[in-house]
Amino acid sequence: MEVKQMFDGKTMHMHWGHDFSAFFHALPCGAALHALVYNSKGEPDDYITLDVNSAFEEKMKLRRNQILSRPASERMSSDELRHWLDLFTPVVQNDIHTHFDMYDKDGRRYKALASSPGRNLFLIFFSESGEYRDEFRVMEMMRNSYSVLNDLHLRIFQDRSIRPDIETGIILERVCRSLDLDFGALWLSDSNGNHYIVNSFFPGRESELDELQRYPRLFPCVMDKLMHGSGSFFISRGMFLDRHCQDLQTLDRLGVQHLFFADIHVPSSKTPGIVCFASSRDNSLFGHSTKGYLDLVVLYLVSLFSRNS
Structure with missing residues (x-):
């Protein structure tokens, strides 16, 4: 056969x-x-x-x-x-x-x-x-x-009816649950370059999401790294060399220790957005072996916003 x-x-x-x-x-x-x-x-x-x-x-x-x-x-x-x-x-x-x-x-x-x-x-x-x-x-x-x-x-490339504003929340939750993570979020920018949170997964702490609206203010050190072409990377709290970096204050408020960041470019955003996944504890599932997985998730997020542009 x-x-x-x-x-x-x-x-x-x-x-x-x-x-x-x-x-x-x-x-x-x-x-x-x-x-x-x-x-x-x-x-x-x-x-x-x-x-x-x-x-x-x-x-x-x-x-x-x-x-x-x-x-x-x-x-x-x-x-x-x-x-x-x-x-x-x-x-x-x-x-x-x-x-x-x-x-x-x-x-x-x-x-x-x-x-x-x-x-x-x-x-x-x-x-x-x-x-x-x-x-x-x-x-x-x-x-x-x-x-x-x-x-x-299957959903992104074959179902033309799904809405990015809803689907991103589903994706963030599924990825976080598949890796036993505590936090996931996606930020984009509007036509004026103002950043806003599209969706997030932060179970039990949804009321704290207002302070996450403007990611450059929350993660200036990470944004500087992304702007210099890092693309995507893992980082832990202890890896911030600048002990006065404002990012550390944000991590303390969020209660997370280990993070994955990636920039995201979609047609509707004037400037690049950012995707973040994070864990509050050491997690054997969250590291180099899953970077390929997370990079593909980011690719799918871009495809979700780009397919009708």
């Missing part, structure tokens, strides 16, 4: 034409994207590998060119293939996720999680038992963030 028969145009564009590589390949655990292959009766009888990250190659001792676009039946017995099909088919067909164990060639055991990110697809995340303080929490984060990206792609 030809691979192209398994996908509709939307799915193929999304997973092969759209650039998820920065997010996918920076994941801290092993990750692999697979697709079920169906026989003439419409029954799954094989699967192929669409992508793997570098952690997968290292842990499984398999190179990308050995397995990409090749059927699993080429490298395993019929009984082993049937075992995996019995496990993964319900994940794909019922849109559920499942935890299971898997082993490398040397018999090393890994904790794994499988979920379905789209039609006929299943995504596997895995890590060696004890490799991370909370393997399942990390893998759940990866599954949730991939799900968020999938949904954003």
Whole structure:
């Protein structure tokens, strides 16, 4: 069966034409994207590998060119293939996720999680038992963030009726919940260059949002960094070298310690806007491994405002 028969145009564009590589390949655990292959009766009888990250190659001792676009039946017995099909088919067909164990060639055991990110697809995340303080929490984060990206792609690029002023609030909340964050906000500027908050996620402290209306006043040090071409970056409270920087006063009022900032350029704004996500505590899910995810979220936010311009 030809691979192209398994996908509709939307799915193929999304997973092969759209650039998820920065997010996918920076994941801290092993990750692999697979697709079920169906026989003439419409029954799954094989699967192929669409992508793997570098952690997968290292842990499984398999190179990308050995397995990409090749059927699993080429490298395993019929009984082993049937075992995996019995496990993964319900994940794909019922849109559920499942935890299971898997082993490398040397018999090393890994904790794994499988979920379905789209039609006929299943995504596997895995890590060696004890490799991370909370393997399942990390893998759940990866599954949730991939799900968020999938949904954003479908909604923003295929649903022309959604409103940016409402959708941004949904996006901020979903991203914050997927990474267990405490705060998310988006600011833009009007035709006169006056900045305003478009939407935010700050559960339990919504009454404090009035002071966040003008971000240059709140984050002058961050704005200076963005204006010098940083684009997007993580920063913690302790990284502000200027101990008198007004940003520190803002962070104290917000009660956050670790932040991600990105500038955002949309046609309706005279000057660049800013996106911020923040956590009040050390968070293993919030750092380098998720920068690709957050950068894609920013890209989707820009697309949301740009599509009708």
